[in-house]
């Protein structure tokens with residue numbers, strides 16, 4: 001996912017797909033390049049990617065984050081990037097890759113799902129809402145681009161069952177964008193509030209404990225029907241976490257949650 005300013009769009013590598021623009025592509029095990037794209041990657045994971053992967057693997061959020069991600073806070077950045085940790089072998093393969101393909105295929109991350117289309121978000125100067133952009137950008141070695149199946153960005157997204165990922169990625173991008181300015185002040189980007197923010201966005205199991213097992217509900221008013229959903233539904237819990245961070249750090253009001261004092 002890239003964040004784009006309008007003047008930079010024409011300079012991006014790849015072919016910008018406008019609505020209805022078509023591209024040819026088919027990936028299958030008969031191609032000589034099969035699995036070649038699943039190695040040595042800077043594969044960014046968004047919160048919903050982590051949720052689906054930890055569910056697929058039957059792991060807790062803590063265990064998944066400990067075992068499978070690198071968390072990198074870049075200089076000048078106010079929120080860390082989360083990347084999938086590649087295997088420690090010479091080819092640095094994805095840890096979920098086997099000879100016959102992806103072992104987490106139904107829950108593979110958003111970026112893998114859309115490949116070789118890259119998704120970007122453009123924010124108009126005064127708008128809070130994001131506009132999605134798609135770039136067809138297969139690497140030279142990807143032979144799928146020579147196949148005959150024809151797609152638009154919309155039909156490709158449907159075929160790859162990426163709609164829910166898209167919704168969650170947009171919500172995440174709208175929140176992450178707020179971190180272009182420093183919300184931490186003197187305590188810095190590794191202080192207590194930063195840790196709570198990371199938990200509320202990436203660590204749903206811990207966040208559930210925080211909501212139901214701490215003084216959280218003494219400090220925030222949350223409707224009973226919302227609480228019921230949060231207990232059962234991890235996606236709702238994640239969306240609630242995003243709203244809480246907006247309120248807690250940036251003072252953005254939410255219909256779901258209000259401070260008690």
Ligand code: SF4
Nearest residue numbers: 027033035037142144
């Ligand atoms: S390189 Fe392209 S065609 Fe080959 S396996 Fe990867 S996505 Fe499929």
Ligand code: SF4
Nearest residue numbers: 038094096097102112
């Ligand atoms: S998650 Fe699956 S599709 Fe994505 S890089 Fe790993 S093996 Fe490939």
